[in-house]
Amino acid sequence: MSIDMAQFHQAFFEESFEGLDAMETGLLNLDLGDADVEEINTIFRAAHSIKGGSGTFGFTDIANFTHVMETLLDEMRDGRRQVTQIAVDTLLRSVDCLRDMMTATSEGTAIDQANVAKHKEELDNLLHGGAGTQTAEVSQAPGDNTGKRGDGQGWQIVFAPHEHLLRTGNDPVRIFRELGELGGLRAEADIAQMPALADMDPEVCYLSWDLRLLGAAPRVAIDDIFAWVEDDADMAIVDLDQQDEIKGEVSPLKEVDAETAPPSPAKTANPPAASAPTTPGGSEERRKPVAGGGGSNANSGSIRVGIDKIDGLINMVGELVITQSMLGMLGEHFDMSKVDRLKDGLVQLERHTRELQESVMRIRMLPISFTFSRFPRMVHDLSSKLGKKIELVMSGEHTEVDKTVIEKIGDPLVHLVRNSLDHGIEMPQDRIAKGKPETGIVHLNAYHKGGNIIIEIKDDGKGLPAEKLLAKARQRGLVSEDANLGTKQIYELIFLPGFSTAEQVSDVSGRGVGMDVVRKNIQALGGTIDIESEEGVGTTFTIRLPLTLAILDGQSVVVGDEIYIVPLVSIIESIQIKPQMINLVAGRGEVFRLRERYLPVIRLNEIFGIPNARAKDLSEGLLVVVEGDGQRCGLFVDDLQGQQQVVIKSLEANYRRVDGVSGATILGDGSVALILDIPGLLRLAGRNQPLEQRLSA
Amino acid sequence: MASILAVDDSASMRQMVSFTLKGAGYEVVEASDGVEALNVAKTRNVNLVITDVNMPNMDGITLIKELRALPSYKFIPMLMLTTESAMDKKSAGKQAGATGWIVKPFNPDQLLATIKKVLG
Numbered sequence: 001m002s003i004d005m006a007q008f009h010q011a012f013f014e015e016s017f018e019g020l021d022a023m024e025t026g027l028l029n030l031d032l033g034d035a036d037v038e039e040i041n042t043i044f045r046a047a048h049s050i051k052g053g054s055g056t057f058g059f060t061d062i063a064n065f066t067h068v069m070e071t072l073l074d075e076m077r078d079g080r081r082q083v084t085q086i087a088v089d090t091l092l093r094s095v096d097c098l099r100d101m102m103t104a105t106s107e108g109t110a111i112d113q114a115n116v117a118k119h120k121e122e123l124d125n126l127l128h129g130g131a132g133t134q135t136a137e138v139s140q141a142p143g144d145n146t147g148k149r150g151d152g153q154g155w156q157i158v159f160a161p162h163e164h165l166l167r168t169g170n171d172p173v174r175i176f177r178e179l180g181e182l183g184g185l186r187a188e189a190d191i192a193q194m195p196a197l198a199d200m201d202p203e204v205c206y207l208s209w210d211l212r213l214l215g216a217a218p219r220v221a222i223d224d225i226f227a228w229v230e231d232d233a234d235m236a237i238v239d240l241d242q243q244d245e246i247k248g249e250v251s252p253l254k255e256v257d258a259e260t261a262p263p264s265p266a267k268t269a270n271p272p273a274a275s276a277p278t279t280p281g282g283s284e285e286r287r288k289p290v291a292g293g294g295g296s297n298a299n300s301g302s303i304r305v306g307i308d309k310i311d312g313l314i315n316m317v318g319e320l321v322i323t324q325s326m327l328g329m330l331g332e333h334f335d336m337s338k339v340d341r342l343k344d345g346l347v348q349l350e351r352h353t354r355e356l357q358e359s360v361m362r363i364r365m366l367p368i369s370f371t372f373s374r375f376p377r378m379v380h381d382l383s384s385k386l387g388k389k390i391e392l393v394m395s396g397e398h399t400e401v402d403k404t405v406i407e408k409i410g411d412p413l414v415h416l417v418r419n420s421l422d423h424g425i426e427m428p429q430d431r432i433a434k435g436k437p438e439t440g441i442v443h444l445n446a447y448h449k450g451g452n453i454i455i456e457i458k459d460d461g462k463g464l465p466a467e468k469l470l471a472k473a474r475q476r477g478l479v480s481e482d483a484n485l486g487t488k489q490i491y492e493l494i495f496l497p498g499f500s501t502a503e504q505v506s507d508v509s510g511r512g513v514g515m516d517v518v519r520k521n522i523q524a525l526g527g528t529i530d531i532e533s534e535e536g537v538g539t540t541f542t543i544r545l546p547l548t549l550a551i552l553d554g555q556s557v558v559v560g561d562e563i564y565i566v567p568l569v570s571i572i573e574s575i576q577i578k579p580q581m582i583n584l585v586a587g588r589g590e591v592f593r594l595r596e597r598y599l600p601v602i603r604l605n606e607i608f609g610i611p612n613a614r615a616k617d618l619s620e621g622l623l624v625v626v627e628g629d630g631q632r633c634g635l636f637v638d639d640l641q642g643q644q645q646v647v648i649k650s651l652e653a654n655y656r657r658v659d660g661v662s663g664a665t666i667l668g669d670g671s672v673a674l675i676l677d678i679p680g681l682l683r684l685a686g687r688n689q690p691l692e693q694r695l696s697a
Numbered sequence: 698m699a700s701i702l703a704v705d706d707s708a709s710m711r712q713m714v715s716f717t718l719k720g721a722g723y724e725v726v727e728a729s730d731g732v733e734a735l736n737v738a739k740t741r742n743v744n745l746v747i748t749d750v751n752m753p754n755m756d757g758i759t760l761i762k763e764l765r766a767l768p769s770y771k772f773i774p775m776l777m778l779t780t781e782s783a784m785d786k787k788s789a790g791k792q793a794g795a796t797g798w799i800v801k802p803f804n805p806d807q808l809l810a811t812i813k814k815v816l817g
Contacts, residue, residue, distance in 0.1 A: 005713070005804075005805075007716075008709045008712050008713045008716075009709075011708050011709035011712055012707075012709035014708075015707055015708055015709055042753075044751075045706075045751045045752075045753065048751050048780075049706065049707045049710075049751070051780075052707070052710065052749075052778075052780065052801045052802065053707055053709055053710060055801060055802030056710065056713065056801060056802040056803065056804070057709070057713075063802070166772055167765065167771055167772065167794060168791065168794050168795065168796050169772055169773055169774035169775050169794070169795075169796035170774070170796050170797070171774075171817075173817075174814060174815060174817060177814070177817070178814055203771065203772075227797070228791075228796060228797030228798070229797075231788065231791050232791070
C-alpha cells in the first residue's frame, strides 16, 4: 500500500510550530535550580512529539536534532541534570534553530546544515561535556541485520505464559499464527496446570506450549514475535541444530500451517512489526517525503477554529433556515391580515442574519496571545543584553482579535516593547538611586472596550522628557521656535517622520523603523495610538483597534447627492453652529470656536468637488466634529442619516488608493458610498499649512 | 469490520493512523488524550486500542491501566506507540496491561501489518 504522506505534512508543521512555541514558553518559565518537573515535562513532551512526527514523516534531520534536545530534557526531567542558565539558553537557541529547520522544510528550501551542526555540537557538548557525535536512534537503520541462518532443522520453543497473559490482550493463537508464517510449526499444549472445571477461572491462562518451528527462520524474527510477551511468560528457545536430542516425544497436538514452505530469505524482508526500522522497504518509504514532499501545501493559510464556534454557526444557520421557511409559507397565501406576522418574521430574519454574521466573524477571531507569546523571549533576551532587570507582565492574553490584526500588529508591538525596554526602563543602579525597585516592569495588557480592542504597553521607566522632545523638534525644524504646545502635543511629535529620541541609535531599537511607521501600521488597521507619560514614573502607549476589519460602525452623512460613511469611532459630536462661532483666520481658512478651542472646518463638498451641495453657508448645514491622530476638526456636511454597520470593500483591491478615503461600501439601495479616512482627510486638508498651526489649532 | 480507538495528542499522527486504518477498512475512533479516550471507551466498545504514551491530561500508560480495569476491555488488545529507546516505557506499559507496542517512527505499511496480525 502506498499512502502519500505529504498530505499530513501541513498538520505536522502546524502542530510542530505550536510545540516550538510551547517549548520556548516553558523554557522561559523554568526556575533555575528548582525547576518544576511538570514544566520540564511539557517541554519534553513537545520535543518528543516533534521527534516522533518528524521521524514518521521522513524529516530525518529534524528528528535527529530533536533527539539530542530530547535526551537533554529527559535528563533534566529525571533530575540527572541540573537546570542551569547555560542549558536553558542552549535549548532556547536550539528551539530557534529547530524553528529555522522547520520553516526551511515546510517551504521546501534547504536546511542550513552548518547552523544545525553548530547547534548540535553545542547540545552535544552540554550532554557529554565534550565533543561527541551521538547517533540518533531514528537515523536510518542498516538494511538487514537479522542474522539469517543457513538451512537448519529449526527451533524448539518452550512457551509457558504467566496466568495473566490473556489480560494483556495477547492471544497465543496470534503468536502461533505469526510463527507459522516463518516455517512449519508444531505446537504441543501442556495441560498439567489445568484445574477441575469447577475451579477454572476463564480469564486465566493455564496452558503452556512446546513448539517446534521447522526450517531456517532467523532467531531475530522469533524474538520479534515474542517481544510483546517475553515478560509475561517463561520461555526457552533452543536451536535444534545444536541440540538434536529433545526431551520427550513430540506428539503433534495441533498443527498450524504444516504445509507452509520453508521460508525463503525474502521472508525476512517482511518481519513482524516490532522490528520496524530494519525493513528495507520501510526505510525507502520514509525517505521519499524528504525528496518530494518538501512543502507542497505548507503555505495555504489555514485557521484553527474551536468546535464551539462551528457549533454556534451551524445552530445559527439552522435558525435562519427555519425563519426562511416560515416566511416562505407566509408568502404562499399572503393577505393583509398576515402583515403583522410578516413583520415579526422580518425582525427575526434580521436578528438571525446579524447573529450569523457575528458568528462568522468570530471564526476569524484569535486570542491576542498569538502575538503576545513572542514577548517573554524577547524581554528575556534583550534585558540581559541591555544589562537591565525587567519583568514582563501580561494580562488579557485571551482577548480575541481579528486574524489580520494579529498578523499585522506584531511588528508595531515589537517596536513599542523594544522602545520601552531600551529607552523606558532605566539601568538597575539608576532605578535604585531614584528609589524605585531594581526590576522594571513592562506590562502588556489587552481588553475589549466598546467595539474596539485596546492594547496597552505600560512601563514604569523614566517617562518621556517633554522638554528634550520639544528642543529636539525645534532643532530639527519640525516645530517653529514660538509654537506653544501642550504636553500631549509634544508627545505626538515622536510620531513625526525623522524624529528619533535616542541620543545614540542602539542595536536594540532604532533599526531605522521609527514611531511614524508604527503609527502608520496601526492606522492601516483602522486604529489609533495614544501616549500617556509622566517623567520618572513611566509611559503608557494605548493602541485602539477595531475588532474586525471587515465591518465598520458608521454614520452616514449627506453631501449633495452623495452619501459618505464616517467611522463612528472618529466622531466626537455633531453640532449645528451659529454664525458667531465662525472665524476667518488669514492663511488658516475657516475655523470655528467650540468650548474655547478653535477647530478648522473641512468642507467635504470642496474636498471631493461636489457641485450641488445644499448647504453653502456654514450655519445651514451640520458640522461633524471628528478626531484623527489627536487632532480635531469639523466636517461640514448637508445632513446626517442613520448609523449602521457597513461591510468594508477595499478600494485598493477594486480601484486604487484614494487620499482621504479608506474604502467603500454598498448601501441598502444598492448604491456605493465611500468610507472616509479621517486622518487622511486631515492631512489632505492641511497639506499646505505649517505643522504647528495644525497642532495648535 | 473491526473498530479501533486511536489516541494521540498529535493531530498529524492521529490523521496518519486514522487515514491508514480507514483505508484498510477499519472503523476508527479518535481521541486526543487519555481522558478523552477513556470517555470514548466507556460509551462504546472497540476491538483494539492504539495509544501514544506521552500525552497531556492522561498519559498512555495510565490510560491502558484504566481501560484494563473496565470489564469490557479486559482482553482487548492495546498497543502503545513508543520510541525504540524508551525501554522503561515499554515495561511500564506492559505492567499496566499493554498488549504490545509499535515502535516510532513507523510507516503506514508497518502499522497495518501489526494491526492485521493482532486482529487476525
